[in-house]
Amino acid sequence: MATIVDIQQEKALEVKNFEFTYAGADLPSIKKLNMPIAKNAITALIGPSGCGKTTLLRSFNRIHDLYPGNKYEGEILFNDKNILSSKEDLINLRIKIGMIFQKPTAFPMSIYDNVAYGMRLQGIKNKTELSNRVEKALQDAAIWKEVKDRLKHDANGLSGGQQQRLCIARAIAVEPEVLLFDEPTSALDPISTAGIEELVVELKERVSIIIVTHNMQQAARVSDYTGFMYLGELIELGRTEEMFVSPREKLTEEYITGKFG
Amino acid sequence: MNQILDKIFAHATKFIALSVLLIVAWIFTTLFEQSLFSLQASGFDFITETLWAPNLEKFGALPAIYGSVVSTFLAMVLAVPIAIGVAIFLSELAPAKLKSPVGVSIELLAAIPSVIYGMWGLFYFVPIVRDIFGGVGISMLSAGIVLSIMILPFMAAVTRDAMNTTPDILKESAYALGGTKWDVIKDVIIPYAKAGIIGSFILALGRAIGETMAVTFVMGNVHKISTDLTQPATSIPVALANEFTEADTQIYYSSLFELSLLLLVISFTIISIAKFYFLRRKRVGA
Numbered sequence: 399m400a401t402i403v404d405i406q407q408e409k410a411l412e413v414k415n416f417e418f419t420y421a422g423a424d425l426p427s428i429k430k431l432n433m434p435i436a437k438n439a440i441t442a443l444i445g446p447s448g449c450g451k452t453t454l455l456r457s458f459n460r461i462h463d464l465y466p467g468n469k470y471e472g473e474i475l476f477n478d479k480n481i482l483s484s485k486e487d488l489i490n491l492r493i494k495i496g497m498i499f500q501k502p503t504a505f506p507m508s509i510y511d512n513v514a515y516g517m518r519l520q521g522i523k524n525k526t527e528l529s530n531r532v533e534k535a536l537q538d539a540a541i542w543k544e545v546k547d548r549l550k551h552d553a554n555g556l557s558g559g560q561q562q563r564l565c566i567a568r569a570i571a572v573e574p575e576v577l578l579f580d581e582p583t584s585a586l587d588p589i590s591t592a593g594i595e596e597l598v599v600e601l602k603e604r605v606s607i608i609i610v611t612h613n614m615q616q617a618a619r620v621s622d623y624t625g626f627m628y629l630g631e632l633i634e635l636g637r638t639e640e641m642f643v644s645p646r647e648k649l650t651e652e653y654i655t656g657k658f659g
Numbered sequence: 660m661n662q663i664l665d666k667i668f669a670h671a672t673k674f675i676a677l678s679v680l681l682i683v684a685w686i687f688t689t690l691f692e693q694s695l696f697s698l699q700a701s702g703f704d705f706i707t708e709t710l711w712a713p714n715l716e717k718f719g720a721l722p723a724i725y726g727s728v729v730s731t732f733l734a735m736v737l738a739v740p741i742a743i744g745v746a747i748f749l750s751e752l753a754p755a756k757l758k759s760p761v762g763v764s765i766e767l768l769a770a771i772p773s774v775i776y777g778m779w780g781l782f783y784f785v786p787i788v789r790d791i792f793g794g795v796g797i798s799m800l801s802a803g804i805v806l807s808i809m810i811l812p813f814m815a816a817v818t819r820d821a822m823n824t825t826p827d828i829l830k831e832s833a834y835a836l837g838g839t840k841w842d843v844i845k846d847v848i849i850p851y852a853k854a855g856i857i858g859s860f861i862l863a864l865g866r867a868i869g870e871t872m873a874v875t876f877v878m879g880n881v882h883k884i885s886t887d888l889t890q891p892a893t894s895i896p897v898a899l900a901n902e903f904t905e906a907d908t909q910i911y912y913s914s915l916f917e918l919s920l921l922l923l924v925i926s927f928t929i930i931s932i933a934k935f936y937f938l939r940r941k942r943v944g945a
Binding site for chain 1: 831
């Protein structure tokens with residue numbers, strides 16, 4: 399059984415007896431996992447490659463559904479509803495639970511259109527509303543100053559770090575409740591990484607954040623809670639400041655002290 | 660010793676590479692030399708005159724140019740939307756079970772020799788065109804449709820390949836913002852693959868405009884400009900294929916060479932444009 403710290407505050411998500419099996423696989427990649435995710439906090443998921451942390455993250459917005467044959471079991475509760483239900487409106491779900499990927503994924507269009515894209519998908523056509531919200535999102539993503547004079551330029555002309563902040567602006571423009579970060583800085587240099595980390599911390603006032611990272615220092619720097627996963631199971635979920643100092647599970651200790659990984 | 664071998668190897672490959680250029684230059688000069696007589700005799704009239712009457716020694720290539728342009732245009736208008744549809748289906752919508760068999764059979768279709776399209780067109784397709792649209796069947800319309808069927812598999816296969824180069828993570832980002840399949844196809848995949856798609860269209864266009872066998876069977880080689888698509892017509896390659904054996908005078912012979920020179924220039928231009936697009940795509944990718 400996993401050691402799970404008691405989360406006092408409200409919960410954004412609640413994972414219950416969750417199992418995930420990839421198409422064609424005999425065994426589940428995630429086994430009977432239970433995990434609360436605190437609201438307006440940052441939860442980091444750490445663990446060695448193949449432990450299932452990215453698989454778990456990609457279940458929260460059901461992006462796995464793009465590929466046929468993947469199977470979910472158990473429940474993930476979001477606003478008291480099981481998002482794994484076959485009746486779940488995936489488009490609505492993905493508006494409320496946004497995602498940032500390992501590499502910047504600017505669309506082949508202008509900077510402005512990139513940020514406006516999610517809003518336009520929702521049918522927002524009003525030009526003033528769009529441009530106000532685009533500006534706000536770019537400001538919140540701390541990139542407005544750099545791009546305000548070239549909003550009509552191709553987004554692919556930006557640097558990697560700028561593109562990643564653009565992607566964050568694009569994600570927060572639709573005002574999600576939860577943001578999923580899948581190793582958001584793995585393709586970035588240290589300075590851009592620091593910028594993104596700072597931004598992630600600022601964002602938690604408005605959204606609940608789950609971040610998958612390979613980098614334990616990053617988890618220690620940004621997160622409030624840390625979940626350590628191993629072989630498809632959650633071994634320990636604790637307050638970050640406690641877990642990195644005095645982990646309760648032996649496996650966690652071995653991992654964070656670098657004995658394996 | 661090894662250095663000498665390296666040098667010999669470098670020179671040998673250089674020679675082979677240059678020989679390709681030499682052959683192209685050779686073809687160009689031959690065509691030009693042979694057309695010289697006609698170029699001097701007809702001058703600019705060659706591409707503006709509509710009368711092609713070898714017995715009167717009148718050589719106006721406009722009907723053949725017109726036929727090449729119109730049949731190719733028809734073929735593109737018919738083939739482009741279908742090719743895009745097939746490519747979208749194969750790259751984004753088809754279930755895995757269908758993807759590979761349909762994909763492979765389309766690649767096989769692209770390998771059918773054009774003479775077979777011509778024969779099939781003449782015996783089985785021309786009568787259908789005649790029954791539906793009237794006329795004699797052998798016509799500009801038949802040529803356009805047969806051409807479109809011929810270039811379709813190539814266009815669909817290359818367009819699909821271009822769409823498949825869209826990184827999964829880019830598509831997932833659009834889905835993650837609440838996009839539907841259609842949103843992702845039209846806003847992400849097609850814009851991302853645009854250069855490759857346009858490149859494939861231009862290559863197909865180049866192939867259609869130079870195509871000889873498939874259209875020779877179904878076009879009729881009549882040097883007349885008609886806006887009625889059900890009437891027989893001709894194109895540059897069709898005229899060349901039909902008439903070289905009959906070219907009994909020097910001016911006739913030379914005029915046919917000028918026609919082929921014209922075709923070569925048109926094809927070169929089209930391929931250069933296609934290259935430009937492909938190169939641009941590579942730069943964007945890098």
